[in-house]
Amino acid sequence: MKFSRPVVRSLTSSVCALSIVACGGGPEPGPAQPDPLPTTPPPSADAQDDPPLDTSAVPRTAFNKLAAELALPWFWIADDDADNKLAVDELAVLWGVSDLPASHWVDDGEFSDAFATSYAQLAKRHKGGPLKPTGDDAARRLLVLKELSQGRPSLVHWDFSKHSEADKAVARNIMEAASLIEVIHRKQLGSAGLEKKIPEDDPASQMLFYRNQGPWCVAPATENNKACNAIPGAPKQVSGLYPADIQKDPKFCESLKKKPNGKALTHQFHVVTDVKGKLTPVPYTDAYAAEMKAISKKLKATAGMLGDDEKAFRAYLLAAAQSFLDNNWKPADEAWAKMSVNNSKWYLRIGPDEVYFEPCSLKAGFHVSFARINQDSLTWQKKLDPVKNEMEQALAKLAGRPYKAREVSFKLPDFIDIILNAGDSRNAHGATIGQSLPNWGPVANEGRGRTVAMTNLYSDDDSKAETQKQAASLLCAATMDSHYTSDMGPQVMSTVLHEAAHNLGPAHEYKVRGKTAREIFDGPLASTMEELKAQTAALFFADWLVEKKLITEKVAAQAHVRDIVWSFGHISRGMYSNTKKPKPYSQLAAIQFGHLMKAGAITWEEGATAKNGSDKGCYQIHTDKFKASVLKLMKTVAAIKGKGDKKGALKLRAEFVDKPGAVQEHLGRIKERWLRAPKTSFVYSVKL
Numbered sequence: 001m002k003f004s005r006p007v008v009r010s011l012t013s014s015v016c017a018l019s020i021v022a023c024g025g026g027p028e029p030g031p032a033q034p035d036p037l038p039t040t041p042p043p044s045a046d047a048q049d050d051p052p053l054d055t056s057a058v059p060r061t062a063f064n065k066l067a068a069e070l071a072l073p074w075f076w077i078a079d080d081d082a083d084n085k086l087a088v089d090e091l092a093v094l095w096g097v098s099d100l101p102a103s104h105w106v107d108d109g110e111f112s113d114a115f116a117t118s119y120a121q122l123a124k125r126h127k128g129g130p131l132k133p134t135g136d137d138a139a140r141r142l143l144v145l146k147e148l149s150q151g152r153p154s155l156v157h158w159d160f161s162k163h164s165e166a167d168k169a170v171a172r173n174i175m176e177a178a179s180l181i182e183v184i185h186r187k188q189l190g191s192a193g194l195e196k197k198i199p200e201d202d203p204a205s206q207m208l209f210y211r212n213q214g215p216w217c218v219a220p221a222t223e224n225n226k227a228c229n230a231i232p233g234a235p236k237q238v239s240g241l242y243p244a245d246i247q248k249d250p251k252f253c254e255s256l257k258k259k260p261n262g263k264a265l266t267h268q269f270h271v272v273t274d275v276k277g278k279l280t281p282v283p284y285t286d287a288y289a290a291e292m293k294a295i296s297k298k299l300k301a302t303a304g305m306l307g308d309d310e311k312a313f314r315a316y317l318l319a320a321a322q323s324f325l326d327n328n329w330k331p332a333d334e335a336w337a338k339m340s341v342n343n344s345k346w347y348l349r350i351g352p353d354e355v356y357f358e359p360c361s362l363k364a365g366f367h368v369s370f371a372r373i374n375q376d377s378l379t380w381q382k383k384l385d386p387v388k389n390e391m392e393q394a395l396a397k398l399a400g401r402p403y404k405a406r407e408v409s410f411k412l413p414d415f416i417d418i419i420l421n422a423g424d425s426r427n428a429h430g431a432t433i434g435q436s437l438p439n440w441g442p443v444a445n446e447g448r449g450r451t452v453a454m455t456n457l458y459s460d461d462d463s464k465a466e467t468q469k470q471a472a473s474l475l476c477a478a479t480m481d482s483h484y485t486s487d488m489g490p491q492v493m494s495t496v497l498h499e500a501a502h503n504l505g506p507a508h509e510y511k512v513r514g515k516t517a518r519e520i521f522d523g524p525l526a527s528t529m530e531e532l533k534a535q536t537a538a539l540f541f542a543d544w545l546v547e548k549k550l551i552t553e554k555v556a557a558q559a560h561v562r563d564i565v566w567s568f569g570h571i572s573r574g575m576y577s578n579t580k581k582p583k584p585y586s587q588l589a590a591i592q593f594g595h596l597m598k599a600g601a602i603t604w605e606e607g608a609t610a611k612n613g614s615d616k617g618c619y620q621i622h623t624d625k626f627k628a629s630v631l632k633l634m635k636t637v638a639a640i641k642g643k644g645d646k647k648g649a650l651k652l653r654a655e656f657v658d659k660p661g662a663v664q665e666h667l668g669r670i671k672e673r674w675l676r677a678p679k680t681s682f683v684y685s686v687k688l
Contacts, residue, residue: 053111055086057123064153066122068681069131069145071203071210073097074105075155075683092157092685095175095420096182097210102687137199143217143228144204150219151211151429151681154463156456158419159687168688169305171370171419174348175686177298178368178422180291181350182213185366185423187288188358189214190240197231205230211681212428216578219429220675223578237579241363243274253360253523268364268440269327269352284352285327288366296324299350312343320350333443337450340414341378347371347416347452353437357424359581361523365424369416369435374455377415380496383550384412388500391541395505398635399642403506408447410436410503413496417456420684429679430569433457434495436502444508451499455492466677471565472611473673476618480611483561483623490559491566493551494538501537502530505638512644520644524582529649532588533637539563539592540634543627557623564602564621567593571667572674575657587657592633593670594656594663599629604666615673 058066060076063086067074073094076086088109093102105115125131133141160168186192191214198205198215205215208230212218215230216237222228229235238244246252256265256272259279265272270281285292299321306314312335319335322328329351336349348371352364384391388408396405413434425432436451438444464486472480502508507530509516517526542556567589575586596602603620610618640648656663 053116053119055111055119056084057119058086058126059084060086062126063122065149066125068151068153068207068211069148069204070118070122070125071097071206072118072122073100075153075157075685077155077157092155092687095684095686096179096422097207097683137202137232140227140229140232140234141202141204143222143225144202144208144230147208147217147219147222147228148204148211150221150675150678152678153683154680155683155685156418156420157685157687161687166305166307170302170346171686172688173298173302173305174350174368174370175420177295177302177350178370178420180295180298181366181368181423182426184288184291186213187240188363188365190238191215192240194231194235197235199232202230213426218578219679220572220574220671223574226578239359240271241358242272242360243279245274246272246279247359253362256360256362257519266360266362268355268362269329271363283327285325292324295350296321299324310344310346312339313346313348316348323351329438330441330443333438333441336438337411337443337448339450340411341373341375341381345373347373347414349435349437353439354424355439355523356527356584359579361527362518364439367424367426368420368422369418369425369432369452370420370422371416371418371452371454374415374417376455377413377453380415380493381412384496384500387548387550388412388504391500391544392504394541394544395501395537395634395638398631399505399638401642402512403510403638403642406447408503410447410449410500411451413451413453413499415455415492416452418454419686421682426682426684429681431457431680431682434499436499439508447503449503449508451503453492453495453499455488463680467565469612470568470674470677473615473676474568474619474670475561475565475611476605476608476620477611479561479619479621483557483621484565485558485562487558490555491562493555494542494559494563494566497538497541498534501534501541504537505533506641507533510641512642515644517641517644521646521649524584525646525649525653528582528584528587528653529637529641531584532591532652533641535563535588536592536630536634536637539626539630543630557626560623560626561621564593564596564619568670568674572671574671575667582653587653590663590667591652591656593666595633596626596629597666599625599632601625601629617669 060079063076075092075094077090077092080090081087088106088111091106093105105112111119131145160171183192194215195206195209198209208217209215214237215235217223217225217228227234238247242252249255256262256279259265261279261281264270264281265279267281269284271284271287273280273282299317303314303317303321316332316335316339320332323332332351339347347369349367349369352366354365354367355361355363357365388410392408393405396403421431431454433454434452436449438449443449468484468486471484475484506517512520517530520526521529539560542551542559545551546553546556570585570589571593573583573586575590576582593602597604601622603622604617605620606617608618608620609616636648636652639645640652
């Protein structure tokens with residue numbers, strides 16, 4: 001299971017993505033659309049006499065925004081010398097945006113002619129002001145620009161140039177495997193091949209397709225506008241995991257389960273196809289044979305580059321390479337679970353895992369999370385390892401019968417610094433900052449899974465400032481002054497507790513009356529309830545750790561406030577996608593917020609002014625009332641999961657997500673204030 005938060009950018013191995021930060025509103029009237037970007041630069045009359053390229057025409061924030069609109073694979077990392085000019089060592093060339101190598105833009109330590117030509121185009125756009133498309137396709141292109149404007153490009157940058165040749169080779173191979181994973185995931189999404197229909201003179205639509213992994217708009221202000229699309233004619237989204245015809249039935253997911261071969265049709269590692277009128281399950285290894293064989297070769301080659309100091313990583317690479325050939329992911333899970341902060345400097349998860357992306361929430365999406373291990377995780381592991389069985393007993397007591405406490409042996413989160421995300425892990429906005437895997441099989445069922453916290457995603461000053469600004473538009477001064485902190489410690493703790501909770505209480509393949517949660521609840525509702533359990537447990541265990549004297553009341557209060565701020569970000573995304581699919585994190589956030597409001601732990605102060613000094617009315621968080629109200633919610637959620645109580649789950653959703661009136665008024669207010677700033681959109685750069 002994954003835990004996503006609004007995330008923000010770092011200037012080294014960190015980032016500026018689960019969604020926050022600044023960039024400006026939608027497009028405004030301006031000059032006609034620019035000439036198409038030239039693919040080759042004009043030759044210089046006398047290169048030796050050319051003056052140095054003046055890169056002061058476009059300030060850094062505008063540079064990164066316009067580079068995205070022009071589909072240029074550039075990111076101005078930071079103005080380190082504060083001269084307001086882009087220097088060669090301040091430019092990151094982005095992975096995945098273009099097939100052109102970095103040397104196309106920077107040659108022998110200097111900006112190339114190709115860079116100079118494209119920079120002139122970018123400077124012209126900046127000088128002319130916001131673009132206003134013209135012609136028959138103008139309305140669609142304007143919507144595309146509005147879609148892009150709701151995301152702020154945010155960089156994850158790694159510099160391997162001074163690392164060993166072995167490290168460089170590993171990074172290069174995994175990046176190439178990640179590109180193949182992107183191909184598979186586009187096939188799963190149903191977007192593979194559609195990029196050929198994007199007009200050649202429409203770089204903004206090209207960037208939209210890359211960012212969203214398809215032509216469909218997903219940002220809050222445009223996702224429900226059917227005309228917003230990277231392709232003229234706005235093709236409708238049709239999942240690549242099921243036959244197109246059956247998707248016309250809004251209840252096709254439920255009907256699959258009722259088929260005689262329903263178990264095979266709903267298997268997480270099978271695609272559903274129509275063979276002579278009969279729905280037939282096809283293993284991933286057959287559906288994506290070419291790409292999976294190529295990935296297997298890449299993983300085997302990478303394993304061959306490693307020495308005895310990376311035995312655990314090598315074992316995982318070889319096991320995963322075989323899984324890509326036989327669709328049996330259990331050996332890969334076993335090898336992966338044996339990796340840890342103690343036996344490898346690398347972190348890699350490659351294969352099919354989460355199900356949230358597809359309409360039925362049944363099929364596992366292919367992804368890559370590639371990172372370096374951060375040794376700081378040892379502190380939390382030493383603190384929580386001795387009490388994790390007590391944590392299990394605490395949740396079991398709240399769940400009540402028929403659930404019974406079990407001996408748990410899962411690993412507490414390793415901290416990792418992300419290098420690259422791809423496929424299902426590369427979101428248009430935001431990113432996963434915690435994950436517990438696998439979701440199926442013996443490793444999951446026996447509590448031997450592995451959890452990680454992505455700790456390099458919130459550390460830069462720009463991100464901290466933007467999050468604080470957004471929080472100050474909603475929270476009262478008393479709350480901000482007493483309990484809000486930009487320090488990463490309380491937030492990291494909450495992530496650790498959330499991910500640990502995925503392994504506690506009714507989890508994974510726990511069955512009630514012989515059925516798992518996926519079978520009792522529909523797929524999206526099962527996802528929402530599992531994430532609600534984990535995030536409510538993060539609130540619950542913060543106070544529990546105070547009782548155990550493992551943290552202070554101050555840290556718990558700070559964590560509570562940051563978790564409410566996190567919930568604001570997800571509430572702002574809306575409760576349902578443009579295809580009416582529930583959004584698990586948004587719905588859990590609304591349920592928690594509504595429950596805490598009802599219990600008086602959060603109050604709306606109509607006559608007060610928010611901390612920012614301008615917004616009238618604000619939310620006051622009463623941390624002294626959190627413990628009792630969170631305990632009540634935790635008991636409710638744990639019992640619903642433990643008893644397989646679908647009616648109880650639907651009641652929670654109805655009251656706090658769908659009920660008109662005061663609840664919707666609060667959700668709407670949160671959305672309006674939070675979305676004044678665009679969401680973080682991750683881009684990745686690896687220098688070899």
